Amino acid sequence: MKVNFILPGVGLTGGNRVVFEYANRLTKRGHRINIIYPTIPSRMSEKWTAPKPRIRQVSKTLSRSFTSNEVDWFELNVPVQQIPTLSPNFIKYFEHGIPDADVTIATAWQTAYTVSALDDSKGEKVHFVQHYEIWDTWNSDEAWSQVSSIAEDPSSYPIKMYEVTPVDSKAKRQKELVDRAYELPLTKITISSWLKKLLELKFNQTVAGVVTNSVNHSVFYPEDTIESQVISLLIPSRNIPWKGEREVKKLIKEIRTSYDVEIHLYGNNLEEGDYIDGTIQHSNISDQELRHLYSKADIFVLPSWVEGCQLPPLEAMACKCAVVATNVGGVPDYAEDGETASIVPPRKSGALIEAVGELIEDDEKRAHLQQQGYESVKDYTWENATAQFEQAIQDCS
Template structure:
């Protein structure tokens, strides 16, 4: 397992870690906590993941047997029962922190962070807020909150929650700068823990077929993921260029029925990271269309798999993405730029090969082992 390379890096700490997730569903923030938990069992006395039991969905992520899962409440589908599970989770967190002075809690989800404000101040000395997105603006499109009044209440509470913890971590310069713009008087310093890739899963398997030209992307229904921009760009590409493409692999567990998918689209609902990697290894080009991301893992994973990556300037990707050096970048929502860059990548094989080769090398710098070291180093500073 990829855990082996991390075992001898640190002495065993007496501290215990409790990562607080909104669920165990697949998703960027949840993924980061699961991967860190897997590795940090070798560094800390115990590692657990606590979450309100608000979804029947489970991720396809591997979870180390030494990580303790702490679901709170019964699986619920109603909003009322979900809120009760969240309150029950906060009570359970308080109980755990009260009973164990060595326990450190780490939270990221913006909604749960608001509920965290109900904890007594003494527990916040042992709490880290890991900011992985522009939490203040994350619901601006009303796709989830639906109502402008609810959005306004959320924004006010979000601002208060930013100043309610003693320790802050960030996954990119972008998320740090967005935070600083909202809380300019804070003394929070730039402490970054970069997400990473599992290099034993996401790597160039050399399985691309010479007589096939495939495109791959990860799609979500959420508007700011920008999938509609790809649909619009594909519809704008010349027919002669489209004919060179054999398959468009769309990795998604969402119901994409509202989109007018291309005829060459094939929906992939992965059951594991290995399957995602195998699909990426069939594609020459990977496309990321998000309007913004705190970091953005899929493009990095695609780079490690040997794809030429075309991505929007979603800000967080700039931690690893360099335009025309290891990828091609277009401005978010600019369908014209996306169309032109995609056409160029399809037609220009030397450019594709050069970008893919540079990206594959650069991606190796971002591993979960490095993320665990960054995280442990920051905790050591504060111990």
């Protein structure tokens, strides 16, 4: 098959990593894959109106004018090409730059509008839904307050958020655009059970396939590390409310007060002074450096309020690190509480702190989660996931 993936950009994101893993492996299976993205980046959130992100965006736009492939963070083995814009208002002027194909896949809500506007020569039109992409709503405490008033079970909040109307006009407009994108007549493939349920219940869509994210075991595996007498925690820092930044800071303060532990934080553009003194911060690290951190850590913590199907817990388990994660995204699909991970409700700092404290104190339980988590992810391979993804798009074409 000839398959096009339409991306809003090619920067370092979990969603892009997933697409690139599939692109490489579909190519090995004999398919002709192309990745297309715009020279002028799509705006993902209203936060891009802030000065620093806009300056970075302009810088990236200029750099894209002088390169045909800016994917320098992933070993991508498929053709990557740019078109000036993905705007559905102008795509007719530029779609000659998109190869004819059997299937063309939108990978974000903006690109769903683009794919929907393409000529039939681009093949079957598919929307690969990797999250409910209402970013500004997820960041709103007011929205979370509203959803908690209409649902008792925190695990149902992400789906129930469909029923919430943001107070902020920009967030409201973004949510309207995202919701409308999911209603477009594109075949849907997604990555977790909750997203399938969302698309079916709230958008009246038929989902052609659910393919859970996986682990690149050639990159993420247990390294031999020097054993330490001090328990080590590893926490991603995203500096975004819905990623659980507030809970991270409360956790760090409480854990450092109660225990003698080593706390490592990692993330892109991590700035000194963002956290309590005494934490060890790792900014803009490679996959190899991340593997070393996973392998060295005793406990990995992911406190997100919502996710599509998060990769870090899978990667941490593949490196024999005990995982504490909120019960959101893909966690209900690939983890079992008390057996392969310690799972807590989202937005509950007390529960998160208690779970981490228990693993610090209980050597036996921590070792159990490390081993059982490691065993459980052995079958989560990108090869297996690609076979499922391949079948899903073949069924569509």
